[in-house]
Amino acid sequence: IDTGGVDIGLQATSRGRDAKVFFGGDTPEESLLITSRTNTLTSVIDGVDVDLLKASDEVAEISVRRDIAGIEEAVANFVTTFNDSIERINDYDFFDTDTEQRGILLGDPTLARVRNSLYRVVNQRAVNLEGSFQFLTQAGIRVGAGGTLSFDREKFQSAYEADPDGVAELFAGYGVRENETEEIAEGITIEGSGVTFTSLGFGPLFDNLLDDLTNSVDGVTKRAQDGFDRQIELLETRVSDLDDRVESRREALQRQFAAMELALSDLQNQSSALAGFG
Numbered sequence: 001i002d003t004g005g006v007d008i009g010l011q012a013t014s015r016g017r018d019a020k021v022f023f024g025g026d027t028p029e030e031s032l033l034i035t036s037r038t039n040t041l042t043s044v045i046d047g048v049d050v051d052l053l054k055a056s057d058e059v060a061e062i063s064v065r066r067d068i069a070g071i072e073e074a075v076a077n078f079v080t081t082f083n084d085s086i087e088r089i090n091d092y093d094f095f096d097t098d099t100e101q102r103g104i105l106l107g108d109p110t111l112a113r114v115r116n117s118l119y120r121v122v123n124q125r126a127v128n129l130e131g132s133f134q135f136l137t138q139a140g141i142r143v144g145a146g147g148t149l150s151f152d153r154e155k156f157q158s159a160y161e162a163d164p165d166g167v168a169e170l171f172a173g174y175g176v177r178e179n180e181t182e183e184i185a186e187g188i189t190i191e192g193s194g195v196t197f198t199s200l201g202f203g204p205l206f207d208n209l210l211d212d213l214t215n216s217v218d219g220v221t222k223r224a225q226d227g228f229d230r231q232i233e234l235l236e237t238r239v240s241d242l243d244d245r246v247e248s249r250r251e252a253l254q255r256q257f258a259a260m261e262l263a264l265s266d267l268q269n270q271s272s273a274l275a276g277f278g
Contacts, residue, residue, distance in 0.1 A: 019052050026059050066164060072156060075171070079141060079151040082122065086147060089115050110224035114213055121209050122149065127200040129173050131166035133159065136202060139167055173201030 019039050022031035034044060041050040048064055092105040093112070105111050123143065125134050133139060140155035160167045175198040200208070213220045 021052060068157075068160065071160070072153060075139070075141070075156060076151050076153075079149045082118065083148045085118065086115065108224075110220060113220060117209055117213065119143065119147070121202070121205050124205075126170060126173065126202060127197065127205070128175070129169055129199055129201065131169040131173070132163050133166045133170040136170070139170055169201055171201050172203050173199050174204045175199035 018035045018037055020033060020035050021041070022028050023034050023044060025031035034041060036052075039052040041052070044050055045062075045064065050062065089111055090103075092103045093108060093115075094103040095106055096102070122136060122141070136142070139159050140152035142150055142152075144150035156167075176195040177198055178195055197204075197208075211219070214222070216222055
């Protein structure tokens with residue numbers, strides 16, 4: 001606490017110190033001394049955080065293993081999510097020939113584009129991967145009956161045991177480079193902006209696809225929603241115009257009816273007058 005030079009009688013009961021640990025050997029002489037301002041080491045093992053729980057003179061062994069069951073479950077969840085998305089699309093775009101019931105978005109081009117895009121990515125080849133796996137079918141994922149994805153766990157396990165890094169690259173491979181300034185003519189250059197994807201596994205491929213589909217500025221679904229909004233606005237305008245025309249016609253008919261009543265009243269008066277001559 002900074003007291004500003006004023007003595008307010010504070011006393012240090014426990015002075016903060018950096019954490020220190022010997023790493024890499026069984027004795028201090030064989031090890032590397034590492035210090036940290038926190039009790040978590042984040043740069044000792046690539047991709048691993050080491051939490052220091054208590055002080056000890058005993059040697060601690062760290063074992064780092066791949067969570068194969070967790071990876072397999074994540075792939076299974078992807079398959080389930082994909083199938084749920086297709087099922088939701090089919091709930092809105094269908095026609096039952098027996099009952100002649102139809103979905104509210106039957107034949108909608110945006111819905112068809114979303115569905116086709118999902119199937120296109122799941123069936124395509126990964127982009128510029130150097131590993132032994134290039135297609136999801138090689139990891140046990142394929143389009144089955146009814147257009148749903150199926151997951152062959154045994155085939156996935158065999159692929160992972162044969163080449164875990166290749167499977168990891170198949171799903172998570174990602175490479176980009178920044179676009180450089182390009183001279184298109186003497187003295188004329190175009191400043192480079194953004195990035196170009198040099199390699200893509202299926203995780204980034206689906207990320208890019210979903211961004212194209214759902215981007216809140218110019219995504220496919222955003223443009224479709226804007227189109228629906230314009231159609232609704234046009235229909236509301238037409239309804240309003242029709243209401244105005246109906247009201248105008250009603251007023252005209254009321255005037256004609258009133259004029260007819262007046263004419264009939266005059267005729268009745270004249271008839272009464274003629275009858276009085278008798």
